[in-house]
Amino acid sequence: MKNLEKLFPFWSDLDDADKKQLEETMRVEKYGKGELIHRTDTGCKGILGVLSGQIRIYILSEEGREVTLFRIHENEVCVLSASCLLDSIEFDVLIEATEDTEVQVIQTCALNQIIKLNPAIELYLYKTVTENFSDVMWTMQQILFMRIDQRIAQFLWDEMVRKNSKTLQITHDEIAKHIGSAREVVTKVLKYLAKEEVVSLSRGKIEVISKEKLHKYL
């Protein structure tokens, strides 16, 4: 079992009996790239600690349009999947693995009792949700106020920094989902960026050929 104290910041606030109780019901789940982990309108799964990989939290329109709200990386925690513990949350999201991912799940039923006796844990959960709120505000401002070419350039830049690589294994469709746009629009902008020698394109892959030029679009 991974270092639970490192994964779940509230772990050190628990007493030994609580820790034992949670450990007994805890489980590790594995998901392939693109697999749905949970949708909150179907119930309450629990808190997810990302052991490896990455998950994204998104919303879906009735017509099937997706908008990524934010992503959660290795050693970070997803609490929106336990929204029944937090009455102030009144919206639904979907949670998907964007890479092959392993999550440590703390089930709601086990946590429910413990939260009542540990206000520090409840506070941790609400603080984490407020961080998610900040991420969503960032996303919303991007969608509302930034030009589409700027949003795509920002996305490529962030991915390049995160992966520490100028070669990005990602499809136009995946970029469209991340930035809340359509695939056709992304393709058009990427072709433009290729013509300007900012990136080069090949099947399922984008290579940043000039960091300096890309940076001018931010």
Place this chain on the structure above:
Amino acid sequence: MKNLEKLFPFWSDLDDADKKQLEETMRVEKYGKGELIHRTDTGCKGILGVLSGQIRIYILSEEGREVTLFRIHENEVCVLSASCLLDSIEFDVLIEATEDTEVQVIQTCALNQIIKLNPAIELYLYKTVTENFSDVMWTMQQILFMRIDQRIAQFLWDEMVRKNSKTLQITHDEIAKHIGSAREVVTKVLKYLAKEEVVSLSRGKIEVISKEKLHKYL
């Protein structure tokens, strides 16, 4: 002084010394319709309890485009104006009176010490922010996924219910700001709704002439 226990739900968690300290620094502020109350990028004002009137929380693009995130009504509390108390908030908003408004201000400096000794107050603040998050998610879904005519119809419907009146004193520009669109677009849709005999339009005023027809647009 108004009933502080009713206005601020955490008031009953305070001891007498804390209450006295807060009361000494508390003040009532009055704002006219359309007046800016605070912008969070210029500092931290404190918690606002709305004694009368209504305030709106909005964001502003570099080009001056506004999007209303949510509104706070009489006897409700605004905590985003005290974002320095809550480290997990990492975005800025503007706060404006949408009617003649009186707010009871609890200044940050007074609250700062008290929060450290009362985790229940910190939890209350974060819970309130999470409710705001739910409101923002609602707004975001409207902007991203609903057709513009549907958004305007929904806005007119909500206003009619809230004011308990079929006559709404509101300009096209104000509607545009509330739903995050442009005035020209709102005018076009309202003219269409007038032609369909859903509403009738006159200067600074919109009258809903058929609730049944309006409801079909929701």
